[in-house]
Structures are given as structure tokens and as C-alpha cells.
Amino acid sequence: MSSIEDKFAKLNAEFAPGQEVRQSIDEVSIEIDKIPGTSVDFSHGDIDAHAPIPGSIEVFNEGFEVGGAQAYTEYRGSLEIREYLAEKLTNFTGWQIKADDQLLITPGTQGALFLAMGALVSRGDKVAIVEPDYFANRKLVHFFDGELVPVKLDYYNTDTRAGLNLEELEAAFKNGVKTFLFSNPNNPTGVIYSRDEVKKIAELAAQYNVSVIVDELYSRQLFDERDYTHLIAQDEINSDNVITIIGPSKTESLSGYRLGVAFGSPKIIERMEQLQAIVSLRASGYNQRVLKLWFDEPEGWIENRIKDHQAIRDDLVSLINTQDGFKVRPTEAGSYLFPEFPKLKVSLSEFVKILRVKAGVTVTPGSEFGPGFENSFRVNFSQDHQASVDAMKRIIQVVEELRQ
Amino acid sequence: MSSIEDKFAKLNAEFAPGQEVRQSIDEVSIEIDKIPGTSVDFSHGDIDAHAPIPGSIEVFNEGFEVGGAQAYTEYRGSLEIREYLAEKLTNFTGWQIKADDQLLITPGTQGALFLAMGALVSRGDKVAIVEPDYFANRKLVHFFDGELVPVKLDYYNTDTRAGLNLEELEAAFKNGVKTFLFSNPNNPTGVIYSRDEVKKIAELAAQYNVSVIVDELYSRQLFDERDYTHLIAQDEINSDNVITIIGPSKTESLSGYRLGVAFGSPKIIERMEQLQAIVSLRASGYNQRVLKLWFDEPEGWIENRIKDHQAIRDDLVSLINTQDGFKVRPTEAGSYLFPEFPKLKVSLSEFVKILRVKAGVTVTPGSEFGPGFENSFRVNFSQDHQASVDAMKRIIQVVEELRQ
Structure with missing residues (x-):
């Protein structure tokens, strides 16, 4: 196999969330009757059930009216909008950001x-990568020809911290890791790294001169009034080695506009812009305008969104916990649950295809998040409340039919 | 220098079109008085002077109303829109495209x-790259750690063909080139590859089993009723080795939506989607909807756009041709001119900074398009007609003051 064929073999996206329509389903011949019910696609949030920030389309239209000045921004984005975001994200994180x-x-x-x-x-x-963590993290290491150094997240053995194996992390850093990438809250489990864990990561990164990319995509959607610690704002770390990533696609349901933000080290931001110049030039100019609504939502809007999602989480967790052989750690932030299910007569990939074809339920198989998660699946429960509960019941019914 | 520092040194975007605002201008101390006049940014087209396809914002709004189904398409894009595009682009190119x-x-x-x-x-x-050609082509070869094999375009010595040195191309292919990337019409000169040139490229690619990426971005905007030959539709080539790239950002002024299309080899399209899954997931879902207007513009709209641009070209070319020491080949398609100017007392980078600061005119230096173009600059003349003529007069005035 040539090196490029090898590289793309590792990028296989057949089971990536949202791509299920491209799966070949010929092999799903298991004798299970179709289970009726409203189809639920747990691979991503349902923005029809949880609508975008009010006014987003009006602000987009304003951007279109501005014309060329909004269409052709600097590659790093409109200065006016960067200034707005710098102020809002400084308030959010406690770290002073220069636009x-x-x-x-x-x-x-x-x-x-x-x-x-x-x-x-x-x-x-x-590159050190947490397992489990966001499926693209490992693919990115492969794509850039890096060497993947996995670090375990023992998310079941604690409820006061995420459960990162800090000894393993230090050993990895000692052994020459140059970059550490992780999501907080963790994707797929929805657990939050404790203040002590974040401070220890900061300390180790400074000690071993490791660059850190932290994906804080779901860090506004905190349940049970939990605390959240932003890595970049910690005294222990050299912020020149940190990039924080965040965006309005999840809690705020602005995914259709494709908008994200990175902030931190000027040196890394400069390189990212140079790279953006050959990757996509810029985020769509008109779309950038919509960022003006972010962190300025109507009073109570974010609080209600969190309350609604916490209620869905509670119902799903209760349901899962009544089932023999199932296990789940309740989500602390964001909209993911990563339940473990009992051993089945079919493989994980067969199971998720059967769920989709026979029960109208799409989930993301645990294998996307690292090796050793063959008995887990991820759901994004940002769905219609009742439909998500009914869909979880259908998942449980299929598991009962297929269990060993 | 580490390998990554070396890589980013080659990606320097300071002189890239649209990034001029980030240039340091301390060194512009030449004694030239400011020349008054309407500022013109020739680094890209002016969509306020040449508006987007009518109705684009309404169609975008329809996409937003569709909601989740439009926001979350497959990574390769909405099937409905791909079907629409496949039909339109089949008609345009004469090559049968499967959506x-x-x-x-x-x-x-x-x-x-x-x-x-x-x-x-x-x-x-x-990787074989034409010189001159689009500035990002060479940067992409560096980024992917390829080896750049330049092939010369002798665009001044002919007016019946683009002027590609086909002997050099064959020698490069014989010498192990695996991929050939070129733009047709050529960027920055605006010349069109003749039928014979395209057929010879097709023949050589087939003979030496070379993959070809052809950027046909400006191929709808043909002047003087010229012919245009689509590489992928030629019998000589194996279409499994070809990717054609096109989009509505130029002639159609839809750049603010960031939309492009690639078509051709299923194997390469499959890899491109796998890569898109980790690069940006998908083109913004709502934005994709706007593609429904492309190739379905109101009657006469494209014809008028071409007529308007041909008139600007004519005035600029006449103006340039009256000047001693200037030389230009008239644009055959698209909105670029790439004039050569006489030797100056200042360097090319100083010249373009002086033009911007003292004359309110932004151009892209020839050095962005390959080595050996130190006495050329590119203009995108998709501007207000009179403003572009006045700006060209100011360029000529600055050159007169600075010439050796």
C-alpha cells in the first residue's frame, strides 16, 4: 500500500456521525422485526427541536447587505467581530484576549x-490523545503523520473528576510528547475535568514544554451548577503554548453557519491563519456576522437551554440505570451520553446498523472514540425530549433481543 | 529550523490577496506625494460593483427555514443539490457526472x-506546477511535503494558445511526476489553453499515468466569443485520474458564501470527503442552498456580466499599451490582467506598498505567482469601471516617478 493509501485507510469516515447514509447495509440480515417510532438521529443535535439563537437569520441578512466588506474579511476574520469576541471570551474564560x-x-x-x-x-x-475522546483527534494525528500516544480516561472510577490518568500523561510527556490534545468537557462521556486535573495538566505542560490544544466546545452547557476551569487562565501554564477552541454549533445550535473560534498563543494563531489561507481562505464572510449574537443571547435563553437538556439527561440516565448489564456515568456538561451495554450476539458495527434500519435510531459506535469501547455507543441527546426517551427504549429493546 | 517552522516559513501569507492590511509599512519612506482618487483593491473582485446572482439571499433564507435537514448534510454536500449540480455541470462540460x-x-x-x-x-x-499560476498551488505542494516541478507558460510568445511548454511538461512526467495542477483560464494571466494544448495534456497524462487537477474557476467568463476545452471531457484522458474544480465566487460574485465544487474521479472524490470530515466537516449547510441559483441565472445576466468585464478589460489594456516599458497580454477569460512594467528604483514589495499607501491601489505582486515575475503585478479588474481606469492611471503615474 502506498503511503497515501495507507493514510486514507485510517481516515475512513463510514461510521462518522452524520455519514450513516453512506453505510452499506446489505449484511443486516438479522431476524428482528421493525420497531415503530419516531426516527431519532443521536449522531448530532436536532436544531429543529432546539432552535438557533433568536435573530441569527436577521443578523446574517444584515451581513449580506454590508456587501463586499463583510464578504472579504481578513483570513483570520473580521476585525470588528474579533474585537467583539475577544471581549466576550475574556469575560467567559478570565484570560485577557487581544483581538x-x-x-x-x-x-x-x-x-x-x-x-x-x-x-x-x-x-x-x-501527540498525546485521551481515550476515549472526539473521533477526529486520532484521525488528525494520522493525517499529519504524527505518532499517537494514548492516555487513559478512567471515567467510571470517580465522580469528582474526569478521571484522566495523570501518571500516564506525565510518562507520555517525559517520553517526548510535543502536543497534547483533549476535549473538556470530554466527548463522548460529557465529564468535566476538575480544577485539580486542569491545574496538573497546566503544570506538566509547563514542566515538559508541551503545547496543548483544548477543545472547550460544550463548556457553556454545565449541569447541576458545576464549576468549570479554563486551562488557559491558569497561572501554572505558559499561555504561549496553548490554543483553546470553542464555537456556537452545539449549545447555541448555529451549526448550519459553520463557525468556530480559536484563541491563545499569537505564534500558533499566526500559523493557523497561514494555513487557513490555503485550506479555505476564511469562514464565510456573511456567516461571521452571526457571531455577534453569541454570548449576548436573550436573558434566560442559555439557562433554559441548559435546564431542558438537564431534564432529558435525567430521563435517559434513569432509563438506562434500570437495565441489567447497562452502565452510564451521567453527563456533567454538554449533550453526550456514552452508555456501556451488555455483550451481544452481533458485532458493534452490526448492532448500530440494526438500530438504524430496524429501530430508526442512529447512534455513534464506541469504536470511533478509541480502541476498547466495543460495548459503548454515544448519543447526542439534544433532541426532542419525548422522542429521545422513546428512542432509548427502542435501543434497550434491541439490546434485549440481541444479548448473549 | 525545525521541519514545521520551515514549512510555515514557505506559507507566508503577508502578500496574499486580501491580507495587505497585515503588512508592516514602516519602510515606505519614499518621497512620493499622495495621489488622490477612489481607493481600488485589485487583489479581488468588488462584489458591490458587480452584485451576486439575484435572489441569493432569499434562497439562503429558504435554506435556514428548512432547518436541520439543510444544516446537517452529508460531508460531501446535500444529495438534492449535488443532483442539481451534476446535471448543470454535465451540460456545461459535456462530461456525464454522477451525483x-x-x-x-x-x-x-x-x-x-x-x-x-x-x-x-x-x-x-x-508535482508539476505551471509558472506563473495561482499562488496557493506552490504553497500546497510545500505543505504536503511534495517536490515542486515547475513548467513554464510562455504566455507572451503566442496568441493562439496559452503557451504551455509541452516539452517541459513531458520531461517532467517522464521524470516521475505523479500529479499535475493547473488553472484554465490561467491565473494570473487570463489566457485560455487551446484545444490542442488541452488534448496534449490529456494524452501525456494518460501515457504517463499522471493525476490532473484542473482549476476551471473562471471558465464561464469567456471574452471575444472564444472556445473553451474541458480536460475531463476529452477522449484522450482517463477521467479516473482527473479532478475538476469550479465555483461561483468569481463571475457570479457569491464569494461571501464560500462555495466550491469538485467533480471527477470517484476514488479521489471519496478521499476528498474523508479529508473534509477532519478539515471542516462540510460547506455551511444553509450556504449550500445558494448553489441552486448557479447555472440558472436570469436570462442575459451572464452575458451582461461578460460584456461589462470585457469593456473594462479593453480600457485597461488600451491604457497600458500606450505606456512605454509596459507590456500585457489581453485577458481571454476571467477578470485578471498581469502587466509587466519597466525597471524601478525600488523592489517589487516596496512598489506594491507604495501603491497602496500613496495611491490607494492594491495589487498582487508577481512574485506570488512564481519566481521570475519581479516586474509584473496582477489586477482583478472586476471593479467599478471608471474607478479601475482611474486607479490604473495612478499605477502608471507611480511607475513613472519610480522608474530607473
């Missing part, structure tokens, strides 16, 4: 992640 | 180019 050289607007948070990894990782570089 | 596996929607044509190069080029691969 000129510490912040970049990207086509979605995925875009920010790609640029940050491209700015830091080259052939042979060791 | 299912031969076409991908991307965030801008830049996005398509990045994905196509990422799908084909890996470390050490030889």
Missing part, C-alpha cells in the same frame, strides 16, 4: 481543530 | 483545491 493577534475565526470548530493540529504536528511528532 | 460518487461540495474553491491536493500528494511526491 489583533490572539484570536482566529474558522469554518466551524472542526476547522479550528484541523488548523491547530496542522500548526503544531509534523512527521514523527508524538 | 452520487463523482461530485463534492466544498467551502469555496480554495477548499476544493486543498482537499484535492491532500488526496493526491504525500511526502516526496513530484
Whole structure:
């Protein structure tokens, strides 16, 4: 196999969320009757059930009326909008952001992640990645020819911290890791790194001179009034080695506009812009305008969104916990649950195809998030409340029919 | 210098079109009085002077109303819109396109180019690039660690063909080139490859099994009723080795939506989608909807756009041709002119900074398009007609003051 064929073999996107329509389903011949019910696609949030920030389309239209000046921004994004975001994100994180050289607007948070990894990782570089974590993280390491160094998240053995194996992390750093990438809250489990964990990560990164990319995509959607600690704002860390990634696609349901933001080290931001110049030029100019609504939502809007999602979480967790052989750690932030289910007569990939074809339920298989998660699946429960509960009941019914 | 620092040194975007605002201008101390006049930014087209296809904002709003189904398309883009585009682009090119596996929607044509190069080029691969050609082409080869093999375009020595040095191209192919990337019409000169040139490229690519990426971004805007030959539709070539790139950002002024399309080889399209999954997920969902207007413009709209631009071209070319020491080949398609100017007392980078600061005119220096173009600059003349003529007069005035 040539090196490029090998590279793309590792990028297989067949099971990536949203791509299920491209799966071949010939092999789903298991004798299960169709289970009726409203189809639910748990692979991503339902923005029809949880609508975008009010006024987004009006603000987009304003941007179109502005014309050329809004269409052709600097590659790093409109200065006016970067200034707005710098102020809002300084308030949010407690770290002083300069609009000129510490912040970049990207086509979605995925875009920010790609640029940050491209700015830091080259052939042979060791990159520490948490397992489980966002499925694209590992693919990015492969794409940039880095060497993946996994660090375990023991998310079941604690409820006061995320459960990162800090000894493993230090050993990885000691062993030459140059970049550490992780999501907080963790995707797929929805657990939050404790203040102590974040401070220890900061300390180790400073000690071993490791660059850190932290994906804080869901950090506004905190349940049970939990605390959240922003890595970049900690005294222990050298902020010149940190990039934070965030965007309005999840809690705020602005995913259709493809908007993301990266902030932190001026040196890394500069490289990310150079890379953006050949990857996509800029986030769509008119779309950038919509960022003016972010962190300025109507009074109570975010609080209600969190309350609605916490209620869905509660119902799903209760339902899962009544089932023999199931196990789940309740989401602390964001809209993901990552339940473990009992051993089945079919493989994980067969199971998710059966769920989709026979029960009208799409989930993301655990194998997307790292090795060793063959008995887990991820759901994004930002769905219609009743439909998501009914869909979880259908999942449980299929598991009962297929269990060993 | 580490390998990643070296890589980013080659990606320097300071002189890239649209990035002039980030240039340091301290060194512009030449004694030239400011020349008054309406500022013109020739680095890209002016969509306020040449408006987007009518109805684009209404169609975008329809997309927003559709909601989740429009926001979350497959990574390769909405099937309905791919089917629409496949039909239109089949009619346009004469090559039968299947919507299912031969076409991908991307965030801008830049996005398509990045994905196509990422799908084909890996470390050490030889890539043939025309000089002069679009500035990002060479940067992409560096980014993917390819080896750049330049092929000369002798655009001044002919007016019946673009002037590609076909002997050089064959020698490059014979010498192990795996991928050939070129724009037709050529950027920055605006010349069209003749039928014979395109057929010879097709023949050589087939003979030496070279993959070809052809950027046809400006191929709808043909002047003087010229012919245009689509590479992928030629019998001589194996279409499994070809990707064609096109988009509505130029002639159609839809740049603010960031939309592009790639079509051709199913194998390469598949890889491009796998890569898009980690680069940006998809072109913004609502924005994709706007593609429904493309190739379905109101009667006479495209014809008028071409007529208006041909008239601007004529005035600029006449003006340039009256000047001693200037030389230009008239644009055959698209909105670029690439004039050569006489030797100056200042460097090219000083010259373009002086033009911007003292004459309110932004141009792109020839050095962005390859080595050996130190006495050329590119203008995109999709501007207000009178303002562009006045701005060209100011350029000529500055050259007169600075010439050796």
C-alpha cells in the first residue's frame, strides 16, 4: 500500500456521525422485526427541536447587505467581530484576549481543530490523545503523520473528576510528547475535568514544554451548577503554548453557519491563519456576522437551554440505570451520553446498523472514540425530549433481543 | 529550523490577496506625494460593483427555514443539490457526472483545491506546477511535503494558445511526476489553453499515468466569443485520474458564501470527503442552498456580466499599451490582467506598498505567482469601471516617478 493509501485507510469516515447514509447495509440480515417510532438521529443535535439563537437569520441578512466588506474579511476574520469576541471570551474564560493577534475565526470548530493540529504536528511528532475522546483527534494525528500516544480516561472510577490518568500523561510527556490534545468537557462521556486535573495538566505542560490544544466546545452547557476551569487562565501554564477552541454549533445550535473560534498563543494563531489561507481562505464572510449574537443571547435563553437538556439527561440516565448489564456515568456538561451495554450476539458495527434500519435510531459506535469501547455507543441527546426517551427504549429493546 | 517552522516559513501569507492590511509599512519612506482618487483593491473582485446572482439571499433564507435537514448534510454536500449540480455541470462540460460518487461540495474553491491536493500528494511526491499560476498551488505542494516541478507558460510568445511548454511538461512526467495542477483560464494571466494544448495534456497524462487537477474557476467568463476545452471531457484522458474544480465566487460574485465544487474521479472524490470530515466537516449547510441559483441565472445576466468585464478589460489594456516599458497580454477569460512594467528604483514589495499607501491601489505582486515575475503585478479588474481606469492611471503615474 502506498503511503497515501495507507493514510486514507485510517481516515475512513463510514461510521462518522452524520455519514450513516453512506453505510452499506446489505449484511443486516438479522431476524428482528421493525420497531415503530419516531426516527431519532443521536449522531448530532436536532436544531429543529432546539432552535438557533433568536435573530441569527436577521443578523446574517444584515451581513449580506454590508456587501463586499463583510464578504472579504481578513483570513483570520473580521476585525470588528474579533474585537467583539475577544471581549466576550475574556469575560467567559478570565484570560485577557487581544483581538489583533490572539484570536482566529474558522469554518466551524472542526476547522479550528484541523488548523491547530496542522500548526503544531509534523512527521514523527508524538501527540498525546485521551481515550476515549472526539473521533477526529486520532484521525488528525494520522493525517499529519504524527505518532499517537494514548492516555487513559478512567471515567467510571470517580465522580469528582474526569478521571484522566495523570501518571500516564506525565510518562507520555517525559517520553517526548510535543502536543497534547483533549476535549473538556470530554466527548463522548460529557465529564468535566476538575480544577485539580486542569491545574496538573497546566503544570506538566509547563514542566515538559508541551503545547496543548483544548477543545472547550460544550463548556457553556454545565449541569447541576458545576464549576468549570479554563486551562488557559491558569497561572501554572505558559499561555504561549496553548490554543483553546470553542464555537456556537452545539449549545447555541448555529451549526448550519459553520463557525468556530480559536484563541491563545499569537505564534500558533499566526500559523493557523497561514494555513487557513490555503485550506479555505476564511469562514464565510456573511456567516461571521452571526457571531455577534453569541454570548449576548436573550436573558434566560442559555439557562433554559441548559435546564431542558438537564431534564432529558435525567430521563435517559434513569432509563438506562434500570437495565441489567447497562452502565452510564451521567453527563456533567454538554449533550453526550456514552452508555456501556451488555455483550451481544452481533458485532458493534452490526448492532448500530440494526438500530438504524430496524429501530430508526442512529447512534455513534464506541469504536470511533478509541480502541476498547466495543460495548459503548454515544448519543447526542439534544433532541426532542419525548422522542429521545422513546428512542432509548427502542435501543434497550434491541439490546434485549440481541444479548448473549 | 525545525521541519514545521520551515514549512510555515514557505506559507507566508503577508502578500496574499486580501491580507495587505497585515503588512508592516514602516519602510515606505519614499518621497512620493499622495495621489488622490477612489481607493481600488485589485487583489479581488468588488462584489458591490458587480452584485451576486439575484435572489441569493432569499434562497439562503429558504435554506435556514428548512432547518436541520439543510444544516446537517452529508460531508460531501446535500444529495438534492449535488443532483442539481451534476446535471448543470454535465451540460456545461459535456462530461456525464454522477451525483452520487463523482461530485463534492466544498467551502469555496480554495477548499476544493486543498482537499484535492491532500488526496493526491504525500511526502516526496513530484508535482508539476505551471509558472506563473495561482499562488496557493506552490504553497500546497510545500505543505504536503511534495517536490515542486515547475513548467513554464510562455504566455507572451503566442496568441493562439496559452503557451504551455509541452516539452517541459513531458520531461517532467517522464521524470516521475505523479500529479499535475493547473488553472484554465490561467491565473494570473487570463489566457485560455487551446484545444490542442488541452488534448496534449490529456494524452501525456494518460501515457504517463499522471493525476490532473484542473482549476476551471473562471471558465464561464469567456471574452471575444472564444472556445473553451474541458480536460475531463476529452477522449484522450482517463477521467479516473482527473479532478475538476469550479465555483461561483468569481463571475457570479457569491464569494461571501464560500462555495466550491469538485467533480471527477470517484476514488479521489471519496478521499476528498474523508479529508473534509477532519478539515471542516462540510460547506455551511444553509450556504449550500445558494448553489441552486448557479447555472440558472436570469436570462442575459451572464452575458451582461461578460460584456461589462470585457469593456473594462479593453480600457485597461488600451491604457497600458500606450505606456512605454509596459507590456500585457489581453485577458481571454476571467477578470485578471498581469502587466509587466519597466525597471524601478525600488523592489517589487516596496512598489506594491507604495501603491497602496500613496495611491490607494492594491495589487498582487508577481512574485506570488512564481519566481521570475519581479516586474509584473496582477489586477482583478472586476471593479467599478471608471474607478479601475482611474486607479490604473495612478499605477502608471507611480511607475513613472519610480522608474530607473
